[in-house]
Amino acid sequence: MTTDETALLTARVDALDRALALGDGRVSSTTSARITSTIDGVRARLALGVDHTVVALVGGTGSGKSSLFNAISGLQFADVGVRRPTTSEITACVWGNGADALLDWLGVVPERRIVRESLLDGDSEASLRGLVLLDLPDHDSIAPEHREVVDRLIPQADLLAWIVDPQKYADDALHSGYLRQLVGHESSMVVVLNQVDTVSPDVRPALIADLERLLVDDGLTGVPVTSASATTGEGVRALRVALSGVVASQSLAARHAGAELNDAVAALETQVAAREPAAASLSEIVDTLARSVGLSAVAGSVATAVRGGTPSAQGFGAVQEDAVALARGLWLETVTRGLPKRWADDVGSRIASTGELRIAVADSIAELSLTARRSALALGLFVVAVLLTGAALVIGSVAVGSAQGTGETNAWTPAVAVVALVGAAAAFVASRAARSAAARRRSDRVLRDGRAALEAVSRARLAVPTEQVLAEHRTVRELIASARG
Numbered sequence: 001m002t003t004d005e006t007a008l009l010t011a012r013v014d015a016l017d018r019a020l021a022l023g024d025g026r027v028s029s030t031t032s033a034r035i036t037s038t039i040d041g042v043r044a045r046l047a048l049g050v051d052h053t054v055v056a057l058v059g060g061t062g063s064g065k066s067s068l069f070n071a072i073s074g075l076q077f078a079d080v081g082v083r084r085p086t087t088s089e090i091t092a093c094v095w096g097n098g099a100d101a102l103l104d105w106l107g108v109v110p111e112r113r114i115v116r117e118s119l120l121d122g123d124s125e126a127s128l129r130g131l132v133l134l135d136l137p138d139h140d141s142i143a144p145e146h147r148e149v150v151d152r153l154i155p156q157a158d159l160l161a162w163i164v165d166p167q168k169y170a171d172d173a174l175h176s177g178y179l180r181q182l183v184g185h186e187s188s189m190v191v192v193l194n195q196v197d198t199v200s201p202d203v204r205p206a207l208i209a210d211l212e213r214l215l216v217d218d219g220l221t222g223v224p225v226t227s228a229s230a231t232t233g234e235g236v237r238a239l240r241v242a243l244s245g246v247v248a249s250q251s252l253a254a255r256h257a258g259a260e261l262n263d264a265v266a267a268l269e270t271q272v273a274a275r276e277p278a279a280a281s282l283s284e285i286v287d288t289l290a291r292s293v294g295l296s297a298v299a300g301s302v303a304t305a306v307r308g309g310t311p312s313a314q315g316f317g318a319v320q321e322d323a324v325a326l327a328r329g330l331w332l333e334t335v336t337r338g339l340p341k342r343w344a345d346d347v348g349s350r351i352a353s354t355g356e357l358r359i360a361v362a363d364s365i366a367e368l369s370l371t372a373r374r375s376a377l378a379l380g381l382f383v384v385a386v387l388l389t390g391a392a393l394v395i396g397s398v399a400v401g402s403a404q405g406t407g408e409t410n411a412w413t414p415a416v417a418v419v420a421l422v423g424a425a426a427a428f429v430a431s432r433a434a435r436s437a438a439a440r441r442r443s444d445r446v447l448r449d450g451r452a453a454l455e456a457v458s459r460a461r462l463a464v465p466t467e468q469v470l471a472e473h474r475t476v477r478e479l480i481a482s483a484r485g
């Protein structure tokens with residue numbers, strides 16, 4: 001693993017960690033536990049450095065893991081037996097020194113560790129320096145603790161060498177229990193068909209082909225399949241060469257850590273939506289809340305009062321809870337569309353409840369000014385109309401009186417009276433128009449102020465808490481994208 005690879009993996013694991021922390025409460029506890037374990041595992045592996053490559057021999061009981069462990073190491077350290085299962089504890093052979101911390105992390109007890117190179121003469125083992133070979137118990141064991149050891153070790157090993165034999169290579173316990181779960185980890189796996197000495201050479205190619213087909217059926221592509229015999233030593237040399245290549249490339253730990261992170265990222269992705277729901281408009285909510293307080297009726301009453309009439313009701317009555325619940329439900333449905341349930345529930349718990357919203361609505365409209373002051377202009381015009389009417393009557397009666405007394409009429413007098421009368425009518429019409437305009441202005445004002453107050457309540461009690469959850473969702477989604485690498 002190069003410094004760049006380590007830095008990239010560290011950045012990915014940090015992003016995943018932050019995404020998980022921020023998504024807290026909105027990620028299922030099983031997924032969260034699984035991801036935490038991956039984060040811890042990858043961090044621990046990175047901290048242990050890449051001087052060693054951990055290769056685990058995994059497989060069913062009696063497939064020959066311990067025998068191959070001994071054949072590869074050239075030692076007789078692992079227990080090989082006829083009694084099944086034989087291996088109950090992890091056994092490790094290390095080529096080179098300084099793997100103690102790694103072996104502690106892997107849970108290999110000191111008595112089950114052996115250092116290969118120090119026992120050897122010459123440089124014949126130098127190409128494997130850095131290899132930590134593990135012999136594991138059987139995954140299909142009658143002893144449940146064996147399976148536990150295997151399940152713990154699988155994510156920890158840099159390379160899994162699945163050891164199968166001609167009798168049991170198609171076992172369902174292997175394929176559906178393990179291999180199918182490892183899709184995406186192909187670069188950290190090899191499959192070895194051991195005990196090939198037990199089948200005649202002419203059927204071996206067909207067996208290998210069948211095994212390869214099964215792997216493809218499992219969804220695994222490009223997994224190398226080799227054959228070997230721990231008994232005759234056939235294929236063991238090739239296995240050692242392959243392992244020395246793995247050790248030399250040093251990138252296996254990175255690839256494996258990367259694949260582990262990919263799994264965790266995919267698991268976390270199931271806990272968020274692909275995108276946040278489209279922004280919801282408040283105007284429909286304000287409409288519904290306006291109905292809940294009878295805003296237009298109140299505005300109408302104010303207008304009636306300004307016109308000088310007697311309104312049927314004055315001021316706001318009780319806020320209708322049903323309409324408030326409707327507005328809240330409408331909002332929640334729109335802003336959580338497409339969100340996973342936990343996120344949607346979180347929005348529901350952070351916005352105001354129906355009761356809280358009803359109180360906030362009532363408080364906000366209580367502060368509205370509903371004064372119905374009459375129009376001064378209309379009043380002035382009305383006074384003018386009355387005065388002109390009076391003047392017209394006086395002038396008219398004077399004209400009639402003088403005509404009866406003298407028999408003469410001043411040609412101007414009736415004309416002046418008519419003009420005054422027309423003026424009075426005009427002033428009266430203008431007064432009515434001014435009153436209507438004032439009533440309309442006042443009612444519009446009440447509607448506008450009322451809607452603004454309801455919008456402010458909706459914003460503070462619905463929109464802001466929603467935006468907070470959606471912003472967290474967006475950040476979690478973005479962190480997941482960075483963790484994807």
Ligand SMILES: Nc1nc2c(ncn2[C@@H]2O[C@H](COP(=O)(O)OP(=O)(O)OP(=O)(O)O)[C@@H](O)[C@H]2O)c(=O)[nH]1
Pocket residue numbers: 059060061062063064065066067068079080081082083084085086087088136137138194195196197198228229230231232
């Ligand atoms: N003919 C033949 N027998 C083998 C080969 N490899 C292992 N055996 C035998 O198969 C039996 C099981 O071998 P082990 O190495 O103990 O198998 P294991 O996979 O470690 O078994 P567990 O520890 O129980 O999981 C032993 O009797 C071995 O001698 C092989 O390549 N050919």
Ligand SMILES: [Mg+2]
Pocket residue numbers: 065066067079080086087135136137
């Ligand atoms: Mg064994």
